[in-house]
Amino acid sequence: MKSNIASLLLVGGLTAALNVSAFEPSKPSCIAPAKPGGGFDITCRILSTGFANAGITDIPMAVTFMPGGVGAVAYNYINSSAPDDPNKLVAFSSGSLLNLAQGKFGKDLDENDARWVGTAGVDYGAIMVRADAPWNTLSELVDDIKKDPSAFVLGAGGGVGSQDWMKAAILMKSTGVDPKKMRYVAYEGGGEASAALLGGHIKVYPGDVGEIKGLVESGKVKILAIMSPERLKGDFANYPTAIEQGYDAEWTILRGYYLGPKVSDEAYNYWTAQFQKAYKSPAFEKVIVDQNLVPFNMSGEALDGYIKERVAFMRGLAQEAGLTN
Amino acid sequence: MDILHYLSIGFSVALTPLNLGLVLAGCFIGTLIGSLPGIGPINGVAILLPLAYSVGLPPESALILLAGVYYGAEYGGRISSILLNVPGDAGAIMTTLDGYPMAKRGEAGRALALSAVSSFFGSIGALLLMVIFAPLLSKLAIQFGPSEYVWLMIFAFTCLATMVGKRPIKTVVGVVIGLLFATVGIDSGTGILRFTMDIPNLFDGVDFLVVVIGMFAISEVLVLLESWARNDLKLTPVGKSFVSFADLMAVKWVVLRSTLSGFLIGVLPGTGASIASAVAYGTEKRFAEGHDDKFGEGDIRGLAAPEAANNAAAAGSMLPMLTLGIPGSGTTAILLGALLMFNVTPGPLLFEQQPNIAWGLIASMFVGNIALLVLNLPMIGVFVRLLSIKQSYLVPVIVMLTFVGIYSIHGDSFDLFFMIVLGIFAFILRKLGFSLAPVILGLVLGEVLEENLRRALSISGGDWSILLNGTMTYVLAFATAAALFAPKLLKILKK
Numbered sequence: 001m002k003s004n005i006a007s008l009l010l011v012g013g014l015t016a017a018l019n020v021s022a023f024e025p026s027k028p029s030c031i032a033p034a035k036p037g038g039g040f041d042i043t044c045r046i047l048s049t050g051f052a053n054a055g056i057t058d059i060p061m062a063v064t065f066m067p068g069g070v071g072a073v074a075y076n077y078i079n080s081s082a083p084d085d086p087n088k089l090v091a092f093s094s095g096s097l098l099n100l101a102q103g104k105f106g107k108d109l110d111e112n113d114a115r116w117v118g119t120a121g122v123d124y125g126a127i128m129v130r131a132d133a134p135w136n137t138l139s140e141l142v143d144d145i146k147k148d149p150s151a152f153v154l155g156a157g158g159g160v161g162s163q164d165w166m167k168a169a170i171l172m173k174s175t176g177v178d179p180k181k182m183r184y185v186a187y188e189g190g191g192e193a194s195a196a197l198l199g200g201h202i203k204v205y206p207g208d209v210g211e212i213k214g215l216v217e218s219g220k221v222k223i224l225a226i227m228s229p230e231r232l233k234g235d236f237a238n239y240p241t242a243i244e245q246g247y248d249a250e251w252t253i254l255r256g257y258y259l260g261p262k263v264s265d266e267a268y269n270y271w272t273a274q275f276q277k278a279y280k281s282p283a284f285e286k287v288i289v290d291q292n293l294v295p296f297n298m299s300g301e302a303l304d305g306y307i308k309e310r311v312a313f314m315r316g317l318a319q320e321a322g323l324t325n
Numbered sequence: 326m327d328i329l330h331y332l333s334i335g336f337s338v339a340l341t342p343l344n345l346g347l348v349l350a351g352c353f354i355g356t357l358i359g360s361l362p363g364i365g366p367i368n369g370v371a372i373l374l375p376l377a378y379s380v381g382l383p384p385e386s387a388l389i390l391l392a393g394v395y396y397g398a399e400y401g402g403r404i405s406s407i408l409l410n411v412p413g414d415a416g417a418i419m420t421t422l423d424g425y426p427m428a429k430r431g432e433a434g435r436a437l438a439l440s441a442v443s444s445f446f447g448s449i450g451a452l453l454l455m456v457i458f459a460p461l462l463s464k465l466a467i468q469f470g471p472s473e474y475v476w477l478m479i480f481a482f483t484c485l486a487t488m489v490g491k492r493p494i495k496t497v498v499g500v501v502i503g504l505l506f507a508t509v510g511i512d513s514g515t516g517i518l519r520f521t522m523d524i525p526n527l528f529d530g531v532d533f534l535v536v537v538i539g540m541f542a543i544s545e546v547l548v549l550l551e552s553w554a555r556n557d558l559k560l561t562p563v564g565k566s567f568v569s570f571a572d573l574m575a576v577k578w579v580v581l582r583s584t585l586s587g588f589l590i591g592v593l594p595g596t597g598a599s600i601a602s603a604v605a606y607g608t609e610k611r612f613a614e615g616h617d618d619k620f621g622e623g624d625i626r627g628l629a630a631p632e633a634a635n636n637a638a639a640a641g642s643m644l645p646m647l648t649l650g651i652p653g654s655g656t657t658a659i660l661l662g663a664l665l666m667f668n669v670t671p672g673p674l675l676f677e678q679q680p681n682i683a684w685g686l687i688a689s690m691f692v693g694n695i696a697l698l699v700l701n702l703p704m705i706g707v708f709v710r711l712l713s714i715k716q717s718y719l720v721p722v723i724v725m726l727t728f729v730g731i732y733s734i735h736g737d738s739f740d741l742f743f744m745i746v747l748g749i750f751a752f753i754l755r756k757l758g759f760s761l762a763p764v765i766l767g768l769v770l771g772e773v774l775e776e777n778l779r780r781a782l783s784i785s786g787g788d789w790s791i792l793l794n795g796t797m798t799y800v801l802a803f804a805t806a807a808a809l810f811a812p813k814l815l816k817i818l819k820k
Contacts, residue, residue, distance in 0.1 A: 035734075036371030036659060045375070063375075066736045069511070069528030073737060076525045104511075104518070106525055153784050159513025185471075185780045186513035188595065191651045191658065195594045198649070199467035201784065214650035214670040290668070323516060 023086065023266040029062040030257070031090040033074035036065055042291050043091035043255045046120045050288065054281035056274050070162070071096035072105045079113050083260040086267030089117065094253045095163040097307065101314035102161060102324050111311040112261070115268050116304045118275035119256035121293030123210040125167040125227030127242065127249075130197060131220050138225040138245045141204065142175045149177045155185035155202030157193040161323050162186075164193070166314075167206035167227060167251045169321050174242065174249040179321050197221065208253060209236060210292035227251040232294065254310070255293065256303065272300035328456055331676070335684030338385055339692050344685070347382075347390040348693045352700060355397020360405055362542050362723070364730045365414035365534070366398035366639075366656045374663050384667035385682045389689040391663055392643070395656050396448060396690065399598060399639045400697050403440045403632055408433060408711050409723060411542040416598030416635035418537060418765055419606040423620065423627030430623055431562035433709045438568035439625055440632040441701040443580050447633030448694040450584035451591070451640035456687060459676075463648040466592045471781035472792045474595070476801035478774035481600065483808045484607025485766055496763045499754070503767020506531045507775065514779045526739040533599075535731055535740050536747060536768060540761050542727045543748020548755065549720050567705075576629040579609050587634030591641025596773060597654035598635040598642075603766050605634035607808075614812050621760075640690065647671055647683055 030044035041063070048061040066074040074090050082088055100111055127138065135141040145152050149172070158164035165186070169179035185202055187193040190211045197205040198220055206227070207215075213235065215221050225242040226232060227250050232239070242249040259268060278284040279297040288295050298306060318324045338344060351373075358369035370391050377387040402417030407424035420440065427436040454462075482500070509520045510530030521527040583605035590601040609630040610620045620627045643660075645651040650671040652658035664671050669682060676683045711719075731740050751761055785791035792798065 031736075035655070036367065036374075038658075041371075041662070064736055065734075067529065068735065068737075069525050072525040072528050073735070077737065102516075104528070107523065150786060155780075159511055159516050161511075161516025162513075165516070183783060183786065185783050186776075187780070188513075188776070189652075189658070191661075192594050195467045195645070195649065195651045196470070199470055201470040201780075214665075214672040217670060218650070218672040218674060290666075292665075 023264075023270040025057070025059060025087050025267075025270070027062070028057070028059060028087045028089065029064055031074050031078075031088060032063055032065050033071040033090060033092075033096070034065065034067045039093060039255065040071070040091045041065070043093070043120045043257070046255075046287050046291060046293075047089065047091075047257060050120075050278060050284040051274070053283040053287060054278050055283075056277055056281070069104065070099050072099065075100075075105045075109060075114070078260045079109060084262040084264070085260055086263050086270075089257040089259060089271070090114075091120075091255070091257055092116075093163075093255050094251075094310070095158070097254075097311050098161070098163050098166060098314050098318070101311045102318050104161075111308050114258040114261055115263055116256065116258045116307045117268060117271045118278075118299040119254065119296050119303060121255055121288040121291075122296040123208050123253040123255070123293055124232070125206050125249075125251035125253070126209045126212060126223050126236075126239075127167075127171060127225045127227065128197065128205045128207055128212065128215075128221045128223055129203065130200065131222050133203070133222070135224060136222075138240075138242055138247060141224055142247065145172075145175060145177060149181045150183055152204070153183050153185060153202045154204045154206065155187055155193050155196050156206050157187050157190040159186040160184065161318070163251070163253065164190075164206065166317065166321075168204075170227075170251055170317075171206060171242070171247070171249045173320075174247040194221075206251075213292060225249070254296065256298075269300070275299035331680050331684045332456065332688060334680050335686075335688030336691075338681045338685030339389065339688035344386050344389050344689060345692065347386055348393050348689050349696055349700075351390040351393020352397040352400075352693050352697045355394040355399075356401035356404075356697065356700065358394065359398030359401025359417075360413045361401075362405055362409075362411045362413055362538055362727050362730055364733065365402070366395045367659065368733060369394045369398055370656055370659045370663075374659060374666075377663070378666060384664065384669050385685040387663060387667065388660065388682065388686050391660055392686055392690060393693050395660070396636065396639045396693065397697060399448075399636045400441065400444050400701060402635070403444070404437065404708055407436045407440065407628075408708065409719075410545050411723065411727075412537060414598075415533060415537060416602055416638070417631075418541075418599060418762060419602040419631035420628065420635075421541065422606065422631075422760075422762055423622070423624050426621070426623035427625075427628065428712065432566045432623070433712060434705050435566040435568055435572070435625075436623075436628055437705045437708055438702060439572055439576070440628055441698060441705070442568060442573065443576065443583075443629040443632040444636040445694055445698040446580050447584045447587060447636035448640055448697075449691070450581070450633075451588040451637035452687065452690055452694070454585075454588050455640060455644055459644060459648060462589075462592050463645055466594065466645050467649070467651075469593050469797065470795075471777040471784065472794060473797045473801060474593075474773060474777035475781055475792060476798055476805065477590075477593075477596070477604075478770050478777070480801055480805045480808065481604045481607060481766075481770050482774075483805050484611055485603065485763065492758070495757075495759050499759050499761070499763030500767035500771075502754075503764040503769075504771040506536060506764075506768045507771035513776065514783065524739070526735070526737060526743075530772070531743075531768070532734065532740065533768065534734055535744050537765055538727050538731055539744035539747030540751035540764065542723060543745060544751035544755055544761070546720050546724055547748060547752040549716050553716065572625055576626055579612075579626045579629050580633040582608065582612075583630040583633040584637045587637030588641040590634075591638030591654075592644050594645055594651050598638040599765075599769050600773070601638035601641075602631035602635040603770070605630040611808055611812065643686075643690075647675060647686070 032040040032044040034040040044063040154168045156164035172179045196202045223239045402413035403420045405411045405413040406417040406420035410425040412418045587601040642654045646657040652661045
């Protein structure tokens with residue numbers, strides 16, 4: 001009898017053990033929470049092409065679009081309609097996290113309502129002025145700003161409270177100027193903002209490194225500082241960071257993916273393992289670099305912890321800047 | 326001579342069998358996509374982009390294909406506008422105003438042919454302007470700051486104030502309703518949510534396409550249902566009309582002016598085909614005022630103007646994308662993404678370093694537009710047949726298409742409900758004698774106006790004098806005053 005029960009248990013245990021490794025995605029898809037063509041679209045394409053090129057899944061991954069509120073619509077959709085669907089990965093960015101931190105994803109939802117699973121890569125802020133502007137270093141610019149902060153027009157591709165605004169606010173804060181005094185002009189996307197810089201309507205444009213390669217190559221703008229923790233490699237290796245120049249202005253734009261909050265551990269671990277496999281593949285890395293992002297490998301619980309820490313940090317920033325109470 | 330040399334390089338690229346085939350395919354797909362309500366060029370380009378990439382097309386060929394879809398859609402958008410009173414895409418809203426009344430009179434063939442020819446001249450004219458003035462215009466486009474946009478929008482509003490209907494008050498009320506819609510969503514100047522009622526789908530504002538399709542398509546279906554219930558459904562007379570040489574002569578200046586204004590508005594980042602066609606229509610209506618003005622009742626000038634303008638704008642919006650890497654519209658933003666995917670960096674150097682891409686694209690647009698005209702004219706007979714379909718079959722098909730189209734934008738059923746609510750609202754408005762186009766224009770123009778006014782004022786620190794500052798603002802302010810007072814002054818002078 002006893003051995004029977006034992007073998008039953010054993011069989012049961014084995015099946016359970018098999019189940020752990022037995023999660024197989026069926027019709028996996030990546031939800032890009034924006035219209036086609038933007039950063040979220042790229043994030044999802046990195047996942048679908050990257051995984052395919054690296055030979056990680058033989059099932060093609062579809063990309064679907066669910067625009068609205070820098071990811072708010074998709075976040076609400078996942079939480080209300082598919083919290084346990086293991087086949088739906090949703091793209092997010094630091095912009096989504098920032099809105100999450102300000103409670104702009106809905107009153108009842110916060111960073112604990114998703115399982116953060118993997119990353120696509122990071123991009124960094126870059127402080128740009130027109131090529132014929134009088135400033136050649138960040139400190140020259142800052143000296144001028146300090147003289148009369150309210151006469152200085154900064155502009156970028158997002159509204160007040162967006163991450164484009166945040167880059168400007170962080171720059172101001174690092175110079176000791178109250179971000180509330182900053183004169184900020186909100187444009188619709190980086191394209192309009194760079195046009196405004198070239199046209200001389202704004203003086204400083206904190207953009208993203210990944211978007212500005214063409215602009216910089218055209219010789220019409222100059223980069224005064226990159227908002228990365230350390231110097232970048234490759235094309236942008238010659239530009240100093242803000243930190244190097246003595247200003248604590250760092251802004252990392254993280255791009256990655258989350259699963260619904262009630263997705264099983266098996267599925268979560270499965271996807272974590274896939275990301276870890278991908279990070280080892282040169283083919284996956286190439287896809288990331290081709291999209292002008294810098295690889296930033298973090299997955300599973302480590303990422304989950306990191307995200308929660310970032311959101312808490314952003315919540316603090318938003319309060320300081322007077323965005324939330 | 327330089328231009329001719331580069332153009333010849335361009336044509337040698339565009340006329341290879343592969344690229345020629347792609348241009349034809351792109352134009353054809355574009356026309357189809359444009360004619361389906363709800364699905365516009367942005368969807369078409371987004372769908373084909375990954376396909377072009379995975380097939381491994383060289384960058385210039387992929388761009389030629391995608392651009393073909395883009396301007397092909399501007400041709401296609403007019404078809405359902407004219408035949409069904411449902412704009413196929415955003416640029417074709419104004420086309421319904423005079424196109425549909427013409428179709429109702431049995432002149433669908435004439436309307437389709439005339440609009441095809443206007444579209445053709447709009448595109449070709451814009452291309453010529455682009456070839457000659459590219460470097461100059463891209464410089465001018467970035468000089469255009471918030472104050473200039475504000476005046477452009479005020480000018481557009483002024484032109485439109487007397488736009489449709491005999492009762493200007495109703496037009497104004499319509500515009501105000503549109504302005505109300507424009508205020509929904511995150512306010513970019515302060516980051517505060519306005520009128521979103523905690524519905525995340527409204528955080529980005531009301532989607533323009535949902536409003537257009539809801540108000541036009543759904544209300545049109547309701548109107549059809551109503552006449553079905555009353556048993557007075559009449560089939561629209563099909564007629565065998567076609568465009569005549571006299572028609573073309575009658576609109577030649579209209580087309581020329583609309584091409585010019587449409588192209589310039591297209592070149593500006595942030596304003597596209599919908600604003601271009603509205604401005605062209607409004608301007609032409611102003612010009613025609615007083616003498617035999619039949620705008621809104623099927624005037625061929627009211628049809629030719631928006632069609633020439635929206636195609637010219639589509640071509641114009643390519644210019645800042647190619648020369649500066651700045652997208653002028655949603656669709657060119659995707660095209661820009663496509664270029665970057667192929668590791669081609671647009672910018673002033675593109676024309677010199679990779680002439681096969683920049684000039685190949687321009688040459689292919691010449692080829693594509695000729696192909697579109699050739700493709701569209703013989704097919705008019707087929708399109709017009711659509712009108713001989715019994716409404717009891719046609720209505721469900723329209724409804725299905727709009728639902729699929731709208732669902733495909735956001736993948737969320739909220740938009741479907743919202744669309745139905747808007748449709749019922751629009752139906753009531755129509756019953757009360759309101760025209761719908763002012764509502765839509767209030768939405769489009771209002772958004773651009775508010776954004777730029779706020780930008781201008783935050784640049785100046787709240788000083789309104791920034792609005793009159795620089796030659797271009799004076800010119801636009803003068804044009805606004807002229808549009809406002811010229812007709813009255815002329816009347817007085819004549820006496």
